[in-house]
Amino acid sequence: MKKQVSLHYEFLKGLWEIHPIFKQALGLCPTLAVTVSAINGLAMGLATTFVLIFSSVIISSIRKIVPSQVRIATYILIISTFVTIVDLVMKAKFPELSKALGPFIPLIVVNCLILGRAEAFASKNRIFRSFIDALGNGTGFLLGLLVLGSIRELLGTKCIFGFQILPDGFSTWMVMILPAGAFLTLGLLLGFANAYTKWKKEKSKKEILITN
């Protein structure tokens, strides 16, 4: 029996240590595509988190029944059920948002983040633990989208969530709301995340040397 880690940690690891976007580079397609504005990022993050939590719980609760040969097909069916729910609810309640996100709501099915957590965590752990893990990873993904969306909206239109932040004299960077801006921003953020991790590692190494 391997040592059980605390539930607290299962939640927090999704926020930084195994962050879906910055550390594992999972789910990059929706990340790049929908983050034209902060509100789109938020909607996409919430939709993905919803699907992630429910599918993790269901997959975890049937993990002993499903034969391992057909597990991937089963997971995909479960995930696509929840994606259909999200898609129909979005179409009925938030038609403009649904139009802005276009085919990317149905495409949550093939978001590798969800299948990744199902395969790596929910299929091996108990229901509540999988729930916490999905919540942590979903929140991490949501925050990542929000950061990316805010940066692009701020530099591209001077606003965040439609509220003007930068002064009128600031000339907007058109490139930020174009596809190219998504690649550049995410590339730079990934690079900075790597640099920060490295810096922290070296710092803790030095601290150990000093205390010894």
Next chain:
Amino acid sequence: MDLIIIFIGAALINNFVLSYFLGICPFIGVSSKISSAVSMGLAVIFVMTITSIVSWLINNLILTPYHLEFLTIPSFILVIASLVQFVEMVIKKVSSAIYRALGIFLPLITTNCAILGLALFAQMRDYTLIESIFFALGAGSGFTLALVIMAGIREELELANVPEPFQGAPITLIVAGLLALTFMGFAGII
């Protein structure tokens, strides 16, 4: 004429990778060598064309007549997954040379969001069968083009002195950004 516009539109102007962000995972994963990029691209064109035909048939012969539109997502994803398996088996049987060239790339295509995205776009835009085949060919060629250009750049990039934190995915994304800017130049040709 419309068919040519659909083809060029999907291949260059609204390139699947560089302006719709579909298929980013293989774009970053399989773009380190030109030879594997070409194989992956060919496999994608092949599967995309078959998918476009099958998904059109399902959509117009089963889902729409019986008002089952809410089953679109599960049925498309199941069709794509089984289609890829089927194609893999057929190729293995028919030609071992092609199988060796495409082999490992075929299973990867199941999780490629470009394929499902293609089926969904064709459904949203109400393409006819011929139009969706041309759309698939265009999208596949555009994907291959982007992948091969990227692989060419990355082979050169190995000789460059990239700062350590930016090696791998970050520099690939930044290069892709510049490539996306270049592809914007195609916007005026229609």
